[in-house]
Every structure is written in structure tokens, then in C-alpha cells.
Amino acid sequence: MSNINPTGPSRRDAMAVAGGIALGTLAIGPYLHAAGSDQINVALVGCGGRGTGAAENALKTVKQGPIVLTTMADVFEDRVTSKLNLLGKEYAKQVEVPKERQFVGFDGYKKAMDALKPGDVVILTTPPAFRWLMFQYAISKKLNVFMEKPTTVDGPGTAKMLALAEEATKQNLKVGVGLMCRHCPARGEMFKRIKDGQIGDVLLLRAYRMKGPEATSRSKAKAFYNEENELKFQIKRFHSFLWASGGCYSDFLIHNIDECCWMKNAWPIKAQANGGRMYRFDPADGKEFVDQNFDSYSVEYTFADGTKLQLEGRIMPDCKQEFASYVHGSKGSGVISSNSHWPSGARFYKGQSFNKDDIMWQYGKEPAENNPYQVEWDKFIAAIRNDQPHNEAKRGAEASLVTSMGRMAAHTGQEITYDQILKTGQAFVAELEKLSFDGPAPVMSDANGRYPIPQPGIKKDREY
Numbered sequence: 001m002s003n004i005n006p007t008g009p010s011r012r013d014a015m016a017v018a019g020g021i022a023l024g025t026l027a028i029g030p031y032l033h034a035a036g037s038d039q040i041n042v043a044l045v046g047c048g049g050r051g052t053g054a055a056e057n058a059l060k061t062v063k064q065g066p067i068v069l070t071t072m073a074d075v076f077e078d079r080v081t082s083k084l085n086l087l088g089k090e091y092a093k094q095v096e097v098p099k100e101r102q103f104v105g106f107d108g109y110k111k112a113m114d115a116l117k118p119g120d121v122v123i124l125t126t127p128p129a130f131r132w133l134m135f136q137y138a139i140s141k142k143l144n145v146f147m148e149k150p151t152t153v154d155g156p157g158t159a160k161m162l163a164l165a166e167e168a169t170k171q172n173l174k175v176g177v178g179l180m181c182r183h184c185p186a187r188g189e190m191f192k193r194i195k196d197g198q199i200g201d202v203l204l205l206r207a208y209r210m211k212g213p214e215a216t217s218r219s220k221a222k223a224f225y226n227e228e229n230e231l232k233f234q235i236k237r238f239h240s241f242l243w244a245s246g247g248c249y250s251d252f253l254i255h256n257i258d259e260c261c262w263m264k265n266a267w268p269i270k271a272q273a274n275g276g277r278m279y280r281f282d283p284a285d286g287k288e289f290v291d292q293n294f295d296s297y298s299v300e301y302t303f304a305d306g307t308k309l310q311l312e313g314r315i316m317p318d319c320k321q322e323f324a325s326y327v328h329g330s331k332g333s334g335v336i337s338s339n340s341h342w343p344s345g346a347r348f349y350k351g352q353s354f355n356k357d358d359i360m361w362q363y364g365k366e367p368a369e370n371n372p373y374q375v376e377w378d379k380f381i382a383a384i385r386n387d388q389p390h391n392e393a394k395r396g397a398e399a400s401l402v403t404s405m406g407r408m409a410a411h412t413g414q415e416i417t418y419d420q421i422l423k424t425g426q427a428f429v430a431e432l433e434k435l436s437f438d439g440p441a442p443v444m445s446d447a448n449g450r451y452p453i454p455q456p457g458i459k460k461d462r463e464y
Contacts, residue, residue, distance in 0.1 A: 039066040040384065041120040043112040045134060047072055047079040050148055051125030054178070055087055057377040058123065058146070059094045064381055068094050071101040071115045073108035075235060080104060106435060109134050118142035121384070127238035128153050128245050132160045133432050135393070139167055144384050146176040146377070150254050150400035151393070153246035155425025158401040165393035176380035177396030180372040181259045181337070183379060186346040186363035190334060193361065194263055199329030199348055202264055202307060207256035208322040210314040215239045217248035217315050219291040220282070221449030231441040240291030241451070242463060243428035243442040247293045249407040250400070253313050256325050257406070258399040259336050260309050263327050267402050268301035268309060270417040275410035277453070278316055290450045292443075292464060299406040311406060328352055332360065342372055411463040413456030426462045
């Protein structure tokens with residue numbers, strides 16, 4: 001097993017440099033993993049559920065070459081230890097995270113990356129607000145990066161991320177973003193067929209994620225959770241706070257938005273929207289919900305050619321549920337996804353009514369090896385080992401910005417354009433790198449434990 005912090009160039013480094021000289025030019029990134037020949041060390045920064053899932057996907061690429069989880073970091077110690085125990089039991093031969101490489105605190109991400117070699121991989125799965133800051137440090141350490149979606153939660157953060165995406169490309173770093181539907185073979189085949197004109201011109205797209213409350217999208221006052229520290233509470237329940245995650249809209253609806261924009265092969269240029277909050281108490285105990293989320297969103301996105309994407313989002317219990325995306329063309333229609341993210345059930349119909357007898361194409365059975373959560377990792381690691389271009393940071397930032405554009409339209413009651421939110425959108429956190437459990441949180445509750453909420457038509461240029 002290779003050293004974690006070598007004092008000199010490894011065999012991987014020497015081979016990469018030699019390859020560059022043989023081609024008549026020195027490789028831009030001298031710390032590339034030679035094809036299948038060397039161990040890739042992995043750091044997990046953000047040890048929640050999605051982080052654990054991403055780490056598992058990473059370790060399952062072992063068929064391409066040795067890959068080992070060597071360091072972990074989170075602001076909460078119990079998350080590091082619990083997820084380490086979980087991963088260690090399942091992947092004992094690929095998990096080597098001794099106490100000295102378990103880091104806790106706001107600077108833990110730096111320590112975790114410092115424990116890697118250039119060319120290794122860091123997984124960034126903290127609340128999205130921290131993504132650009134950690135990506136910036138990863139680039140400075142010449143690390144390949146996998147980051148969860150959304151990669152940004154506001155316009156200023158997106159501007160930073162787009163600049164960092166360019167820098168990562170200049171340094172020949174590989175970057176994966178957790179919009180895994182883009183790696184679904186069934187959707188990929190559908191995209192090709194749409195481009196070939198099988199359903200004619202795309203006229204309308206529809207997307208739905210209408211479910212009950214998910215994850216930490218609804219929160220009661222922090223005293224209910226026996227939590228006294230404001231910032232700890234908000235990070236633990238990050239889906240409830242716009243600064244941390246973009247709220248339930250950004251964290252949950254981005255997949256539907258992204259897959260629809262993929263089929264259109266474009267990003268919308270503007271959005272208008274409605275949204276609102278229903279009863280704000282838990283029927284089970286009468287306790288009030290104090291989070292910043294709306295409970296329903298209805299957003300009309302417009303593309304440059306006038307085509308519309310209609311998005312419906314809801315987190316209300318005991319209501320009709322639908323989790324799907326659709327495309328309508330001048331010669332037919334299609335189901336992009338029919339029940340959550342995978343399997344997609346991708347298919348085309350004659351006409352617009354989705355009658356079973358009118359199916360004119362369907363992908364068919366989607367085997368386990370087509371699972372996009374794993375496929376995206378297989379491609380990412382293959383790109384690292386074989387030095388193939390692979391940088392999804394720009395596309396991930398654009399998808400995140402388009403998502404924020406729709407959210408801001410609902411929260412302000414105004415039509416919001418792509419350029420508007422990118423250039424003049426609200427920055428939720430002024431000095432992200434200075435956050436500390438000893439200081440104030442980016443948003444504070446009032447005397448009743450309530451947090452500021454969007455007020456459409458009253459606050460027109462800010463979301464709260």
C-alpha cells in the first residue's frame with residue numbers, strides 16, 4: 001500500500017512526467033494516475049448519508065485499480081465515527097482511516113486534503129453553501145474532485161464556481177458532479193433520439209417532484225431537538241435554510257430541472273413562479289415549523305426560443321404524489337423519468353396522451369450495471385486513471401444557477417433572468433470562511449424561534 005504523504009515523486013508522478021516528455025511537451029498536471037497502475041487515495045469531506053453513498057460508489061470502482069478511503073472530515077465527530085464504522089464493515093480492505101486522519105471542525109476539510117497526494121480524490125458532500133470554498137482549496141492542492149449537487153446556492157457563489165471550473169481545467173484536474181442522471185444510458189439514448197428528430201421539435205417540458213416532506217426540509221424550533229448552538233442546528237438541518245442548501249427547492253428539484261434542460265440541450269433564460277406555505281404546524285404534536293421553505297412551487301422556465309419548462313414541486317403530506325419528467329414534441333412525446341431517478345423508464349409515444357398502445361420506442365430493461373450513481377463514478381475514475389478530459393464543474397454550476405433562478409422567482413414574485421441572478425443575485429453568506437460555532441449563524445431566529453421567510457412582492461430583490 002502506498003504512503004499517504006510521500007516525500008518524493010511516486011512512480012505515478014514519474015510515469016506521468018515521462019509520458020509528457022515522450023509526447024514532446026511536459027504534461028500540464030504531473031500528478032496523473034497512470035492507467036490502472038496505482039492506488040488512488042480518497043478523502044470524504046462531509047460524512048452524511050449522501051457522502052457515505054458517494055464513498056461506497058468510489059470504493060466499488062476497485063475493478064479499475066486500487067482505491068482506498070484514507071481520511072474523513074466533518075464538523076461533527078459522531079458523523080465521522082459512525083460512517084467510518086459503517087464503511088469499515090462493508091469495505092474493510094479499502095478503508096484505512098486511523099484516528100490521526102479523522103478531522104473534526106470547520107478547518108477539517110483542509111486537513112483532510114493535506115493528507116492526500118496531488119492526483120488523489122476528495123469527495124465534497126457538506127451542505128452546498130461550502131462547496132466553492134472547498135473546491136478552491138482542492139484545486140490549490142491539485143486534487144481531483146467529486147462534489148455533490150447543487151454546487152452553488154446563489155448567484156455570487158455561482159460566479160466563483162464558474163471561475164474555479166476554468167482553473168480546474170487549466171490544471172488538468174478531473175471533476176465529477178452528482179447530477180448522476182446525465183450518466184443514465186436510457187436517458188442518453190433518449191437524448192440522441194430527440195436530437196435526431198424522432199419526436200420532432202421540442203415544444204414543452206414538464207417536471208414534477210410532488211412528495212411529502214423529505215430529509216430536513218421541515219424543522220421545528222431548535223429547542224425541540226435539544227440543540228442550543230444556532231449554527232450547529234442549521235448545519236444539521238441544512239435543507240431548512242436557504243443559505244446552507246438553497247432549501248428544499250434547490251436540493252431536491254435540481255435533478256428534474258437538469259434532465260429536462262439536457263433533453264432541450266439548452267438552459268432557460270428566465271423564470272416566473274408562484275409558491276407558498278401551508279399550515280405551519282405538525283398535526284401530530286401541534287409544534288410549529290419554523291424553516292424557510294415554501295411548501296409548494298410552480299415555476300415556468302422559458303428558453304431562448306420561447307419553449308417552456310413547467311415545474312411543479314410540493315412537500316405536503318397526504319397529497320397526490322408524482323416524481324417524473326416529460327417531454328412533448330411536434331411529432332410525439334416522451335417520459336424522461338417515471339418514478340424517482342432510476343430506473344428511468346425512458347420511452348416515446350405517438351401523440352401526446354401517453355397511451356400504452358402508442359409506444360413507439362422504449363429503452364427497456366435497465367440492468368444494475370446501468371445504475372447512474374455508479375456509472376458516474378466509473379467514468380470519473382476511468383478519466384483519472386487514463387488522463388481523459390472530465391470536468392463537470394461548469395455544467396453543475398449552470399444547473400445550480402438555473403435552479404436558483406426559479407427559486408428566486410417564486411420567493412420574490414418577480415420574473416428573474418439568468419444574467420440577473422448571476423450578476424446581481426443575493427449573496428446569502430458574506431464571509432463564509434469565517435463561520436464558527438463560537439459566532440453567529442448566517443440567519444438568526446426571532447424570540448419565537450422563527451426564521452425570516454420569503455415575502456413575494458414585498459421583498460422583490462432578495463429572497464428574505
